[in-house]
Structures are given as structure tokens and as C-alpha cells.
Amino acid sequence: SDLPLLCQHFINNYNQENGTTVKGISNETLQLLTTYHWPGNVRELNIAIERACIDARKGIITVDNLLRFTQNVSRQNISSENYRGFDIKEARKEAEKAVIIRALKASNNNRRKAAELMEISRSALYNKIIELEID
Numbered sequence: 001s002d003l004p005l006l007c008q009h010f011i012n013n014y015n016q017e018n019g020t021t022v023k024g025i026s027n028e029t030l031q032l033l034t035t036y037h038w039p040g041n042v043r044e045l046n047i048a049i050e051r052a053c054i055d056a057r058k059g060i061i062t063v064d065n066l067l068r069f070t071q072n073v074s075r076q077n078i079s080s081e082n083y084r085g086f087d088i089k090e091a092r093k094e095a096e097k098a099v100i101i102r103a104l105k106a107s108n109n110n111r112r113k114a115a116e117l118m119e120i121s122r123s124a125l126y127n128k129i130i131e132l133e134i135d
Contacts, residue, residue, distance in 0.1 A: 003034055006042065010049040011061070023059040025049075032063055067099050097132045100125070104134075 007025050015022055025033075029052075033045070052065040099118065107113035115125040128134075 003045075004030055006045060007033070007049055007061075010046045011053060014050050014053045018053075020053065021059055022053045022056045022061065025052075025061040026063070029061055029063050029066055032066065064098075064102075067095055068102070093132060096128060097134060100128055100132065100134055 004025075007030065011022050011024060014020065033048075048066060049061070052061045052068075055065045055068055056062070057065075100114070103114040103117045104111070106117060111125055111129075112122055115122045118125065120128075
């Protein structure tokens, strides 16, 4: 797969344009990216990597970084770092739950602000909170 090379190319471009030092992408994140069908192809991948670079702690893009900024990947795909099973529906729920909890923490439990962070409507957030049984 060309995916690791493309990702590193996009990271290098991001570093050059922004004066940053993102080193790379975690193996788990690469695995996650390979399971996603990229309907927007290279452009969509580039945008996802650039957004993840913004939040990359310690210079490495993690699943967390990717899910935080990539709505499509988090909704259509995946797992969270804590989920190790093979049931894709359960993995999606775990990933969504992790993102919602993180957004709620970042917004001091202000649901309106959390919805804005995730770029979803308040009603969509409320429905997800109920569906995923988030306290």
C-alpha cells in the first residue's frame, strides 16, 4: 500500500509549510487508515493528515488526533485506542463515545460547545449521548 508513504509525504509538507516537527504516524493509526474507504481519495487523506498534525502531541499522529478532526473516519470506520474487538458496530460506538466524552471534557460539559467542537448539531449530540448511554 502507498498509504504510509502518502501519509509521511503529507506530514513532511505540513511541517515545511508550518514550521512544525511532526515526526510521523502511529502504527495503530496507519492500520485504522487502511481500513477506511477514501471516497475523496488523496485530497481527503491529505486534509485528514493535516488536521491530525494540528493536534499531534509528542510529534506522532495518534488515532485520537485523527478521530478528533476527521468526522468521516470516526463515523464510518473504526475503533478507539481502547477497543480491540472485531465487531465494527461496537468499534464505531466506542470511537464515538470516546470523542463525545473528550469534547464534553474540553467544553467543561457545555453541550452546545461540545457539539460545536465536533461540528454536529446539539440535537445530534443529545441523541448520541442517549444512544451511547453517556452520563
